[in-house]
Structures are given as C-alpha cells and as structure tokens.
Amino acid sequence: MKLNSRRQALTFLGASALVTAFPAASQDAAHYPERAIRLVIPTAPGGTVDAMARLIAEHLSASLKQPVLVDNRPGGNGTIAYSTVSKGQADGYTILLSISSLVQTALLSKTPTYSIQEFAPVAVVAMLPNAFAVGKHVPAATVQQFIEWAKTQKRDVDYGTSGPGSSGNIMGGTLAQASGIDLVHIAFNGEVA
Numbered sequence: 001m002k003l004n005s006r007r008q009a010l011t012f013l014g015a016s017a018l019v020t021a022f023p024a025a026s027q028d029a030a031h032y033p034e035r036a037i038r039l040v041i042p043t044a045p046g047g048t049v050d051a052m053a054r055l056i057a058e059h060l061s062a063s064l065k066q067p068v069l070v071d072n073r074p075g076g077n078g079t080i081a082y083s084t085v086s087k088g089q090a091d092g093y094t095i096l097l098s099i100s101s102l103v104q105t106a107l108l109s110k111t112p113t114y115s116i117q118e119f120a121p122v123a124v125v126a127m128l129p130n131a132f133a134v135g136k137h138v139p140a141a142t143v144q145q146f147i148e149w150a151k152t153q154k155r156d157v158d159y160g161t162s163g164p165g166s167s168g169n170i171m172g173g174t175l176a177q178a179s180g181i182d183l184v185h186i187a188f189n190g191e192v193a
Contacts, residue, residue, distance in 0.1 A: 036067040038094045040085050042078030042101065043162065052126055053097045077101045077163030077187075079113055086114035097125070100167050108165040130167055143175075150181040160186040 039057050043049040050072060057068040073081035078101040088094040096102075096119065106112045132143060140146035150157045161168030164187050176183040 032092060033064050033066045035093065036069055037064070037092070038071050039068050039097055040071045040073055040081050040094060041097045042073060042081035042099060044074040045072050048128060049097065049099055056097065056125060075163075077105050077165045077169075079105055079109070082106075082119075083113040086118040095122075099128075101163065101165060104167070104170070105165045130171060147175075147179045147181055150179075150183070156182040156184045158184045158186050160188055163187045 037060070039053055039060075041049055041053045050070070053070045057070050060068040071084075073084055078099065081096065082098075082102055082105070085094055085096040098119075102119070103116060106114065106116050132146075134140055134146060138146065138149060140149050159168075159172045161172065163169065164185070169185055169187070172183055172185060175181070
C-alpha cells in the first residue's frame with residue numbers, strides 16, 4: 001500500500017494500532033471480528049474528525065475483512081457519543097474515536113452521563129491543532145489585533161466552538177479573561193472543517 005501523505009500515514013498507523021488491540025477486547029479473540037464494527041464519533045459529518053474516522057474505517061475494514069461503519073453522534077460536546085459507547089457492550093464491536101472533550105466534559109459536567117473509567121485507551125491516531133479564525137469584517141490578522149478590535153466594540157463579541165467544555169470554549173474563555181475582552185460563546189453541535 002502506498003501512503004501519499006503524512007495524514008494517510010498517521011491514519012494507517014493509528015488504524016494498525018487499533019487493529020492489534022481489538023481482539024484482546026473480544027470474548028473470542030480467535031474469531032474476532034465476525035460482524036460489522038461500529039465506530040462512533042462525537043462530531044457531525046463533514047468535519048475533520050469525521051474525515052479521519054472514515055479513513056480509519058476504510059483501513060480497518062480492509063485489514064479486518066469486516067465493515068467498519070462510522071456512526072456520527074454530535075451534540076452535548078461529545079456527551080451523546082460518549083454515553084452511547086459507555087452503555088454498549090464491551091465486546092470490541094462498538095468503538096469510539098474520541099477527541100479531547102471526552103475528558104473535559106466528564107471533568108467539567110456537574111452530572112456526567114459517563115465515567116472516564118468506562119473507556120480503555122487503545123491508540124493515539126492523530127493530534128489536531130486548534131485554529132483561531134475571524135470573519136472578513138474583522139480587521140485583524142493577529143490575535144493581538146483581534147483583542148484590540150474587540151475592546152473597541154460596543155457589544156460583546158461572539159465566538160463559536162463545537163460545544164461547552166470543548167478546547168475551543170476553554171481557549172476562548174481563557175483569551176477573554178487574560179485580555180479583558182467580552183466574548184460570548186456560541187455552541188454548535190458540530191465542528192467546522
């Protein structure tokens with residue numbers, strides 16, 4: 001197999017690590033897998049995590065000789081996906097491609113619907129950077145210019161993330177607190193690609 005990019009190579013390595021770990025989770029490792037595997041992700045279709053999940057699913061399907069189906073469960077900063085997987089059977093047929101909100105949501109929620117201890121890490125498949133972007137109407141090319149602009153606004157400045165407790169939400173709150181600007185968090189049920 002020829003891997004044409006760093007992203008494909010990372011995806012393949014991550015998928016390979018996942019493949020070697022699954023039989024240990026199965027009750028009958030010698031016959032695993034005997035049916036389709038469900039790969040649950042906490043984001044909406046079309047974003048970065050979805051694209052990565054589909055690449056991983058493709059490689060896993062070829063390697064395991066069974067379908068690996070991506071199941072998008074956006075919302076609640078991942079809580080819907082994480083709760084779905086935590087309540088499923090621990091048989092290796094329902095797996096999760098997590099993002100940082102798995103830990104953040106459990107720690108920040110007053111009443112989490114799952115526990116971190118219900119999950120067993122298998123492999124790190126990618127590290128995704130966060131990006132800070134502004135609309136064309138905002139005259140800023142740097143974070144400092146954005147802060148200076150935001151201080152001149154007569155109303156709070158909105159910023160969007162994939163949900164409360166997400167890394168973007170935490171970074172936005174940290175930026176607002178550190179710089180003395182007023183930012184209003186707008187939560188979306190998916191990420192932006």
